[in-house]
Amino acid sequence: MRKVAFLGLGLMGRGMALNVLKAGYDLSVWNRSPGKAAPLVDAGAKAADSPAEAVRDADVIVTIVGDDDASEAVWLGDDGVLQGAKPGAIAIESTTVSHGWMVKLGDACTEAGLRFLDCPVTGGPPGAQSGQLTMLVGGEADVLDGARPVLESYAKRIYHFGPVGAGTAYKLIVNTIGAVQAAAVAEGMMVAKAAGLPLDLVAEALGSGSVASPMTAYIAPRMAKNEHEEVRFAAKWRSKDAGYGVAMAHELDCAVPAFEYVADLFARTVDAGLGARNESAIQRLIENG
Ligand SMILES: NC(=O)c1ccc[n+]([C@@H]2O[C@H](COP(=O)([O-])OP(=O)(O)OC[C@H]3O[C@@H](n4cnc5c(N)ncnc54)[C@H](OP(=O)(O)O)[C@@H]3O)[C@@H](O)[C@H]2O)c1
Incomplete structure (x- = not known):
């Protein structure tokens, strides 16, 4: 071999x-x-x-x-x-x-x-x-x-x-969970900004507290800076994975309203012309309503 x-x-x-x-x-x-x-x-x-x-x-x-x-x-x-x-x-x-x-x-x-x-x-x-x-x-x-x-x-x-197919079934579950986490951090950052909190500190605290995950730790600092040019995982690929994840759940007769909502947010991020940016660019969509 x-x-x-x-x-x-x-x-x-x-x-x-x-x-x-x-x-x-x-x-x-x-x-x-x-x-x-x-x-x-x-x-x-x-x-x-x-x-x-x-x-x-x-x-x-x-x-x-x-x-x-x-x-x-x-x-x-x-x-x-x-x-x-x-x-x-x-x-x-x-x-x-x-x-x-x-x-x-x-x-x-x-x-x-x-x-x-x-x-x-x-x-x-x-x-x-x-x-x-x-x-x-x-x-x-x-x-x-x-x-x-x-x-x-x-x-x-x-x-x-x-x-x-079993590796892919797991991958689509974990990547759709990742999409939910990214959207949740974007919403949290928006509220933190409205509340006047220091965003760098919020990002640091999120990366070490009870909701810390590799996803939170990597994406929160980018959202604190609203900086999405350096691509680690393109928004179009996160959108693709969330879409495939929702489709698989439906084929399996599973109701997944949180997954559906977030897949739609990522699809709209791509429609807004942000697909080639890092996935953290979902923040722009969320902040613009
Ligand atoms: N980035 C991550 O964090 C990550 C993590 C795990 C899994 N993944 C998955 O891994 C895969 C690649 O991700 P990536 O981040 O490496 O993406 P990427 O940097 O955008 O690279 C995509 C690759 O696919 C090729 N490609 C796209 N459309 C094609 C087509 N129609 N025919 C032939 N080649 C085509 C591109 O060729 P060109 O160079 O010609 O465009 C490039 O080689 C995706 O399925 C992604 O979901 C990504």
Whole structure:
């Protein structure tokens, strides 16, 4: 298992791929905008012109792109992964996609003779760079065992939730909870400002008190400054995840009014032209009513 193909070199993928290289794998990479492959090539990877070319001899294939449409294009499109992958290769989708699409993709890969895992991640770009991500896995245990050495090059925890789709089910729950937390902090900050409180101190206290979480600790200081240019997780991706999370809950006949309300707030954040900003930009929508 020495040859790895890595597709999608955005904020998450570039750090993950660099850690695969550092672990000593023979790595080929592809990104839709080819310029993003340059740092990987400088570090020793081979750049391919298409997903099919990138995966041609790969034992393990990892993709992390944007959403369902991007995933479908990369795996099933002309010159997509399924046009080049060798039978028996381990195929790992780490994009956060809808639960329905992940299960369909797993079926398509299995029919093509690949061994598939759904494997969304948490930990953000800092975790990708430092090799400290958490992997949320769905699939067969023996496939996970085969993939483990590659996953361990960028992950500190690997949680196996069940069959294909189970990692994504958990990921959509946790990311929709994250959306609720972000909206709650934005509303709290707005009220704190109206009450004349020192916002930097409010952010510090929120990050260490009873509602502290990694989300609160990272997002409150940005909201204290109303500064959303430096992107760690784009508002459009948080909106996508909350939308997929609500859709999955509905398919499971679960009533999720808090999730629905917040998914709508994030959708409106994107509609307001803030989708490419950091997710903390939901603050602008909330403050403008
Ligand atoms: N950032 C986080 O904190 C975080 C944490 C966990 C999971 N995630 C998930 O990980 C995935 C990537 O997130 P990110 O933050 O790395 O996003 P990003 O920086 O916006 O990168 C998105 C990547 O997807 C590619 N892409 C988008 N649409 C495509 C299409 N139609 N065909 C082919 N490639 C396409 C982009 O290519 P170009 O370079 O050509 O645009 C880029 O490589 C998303 O599903 C996100 O929800 C993100």
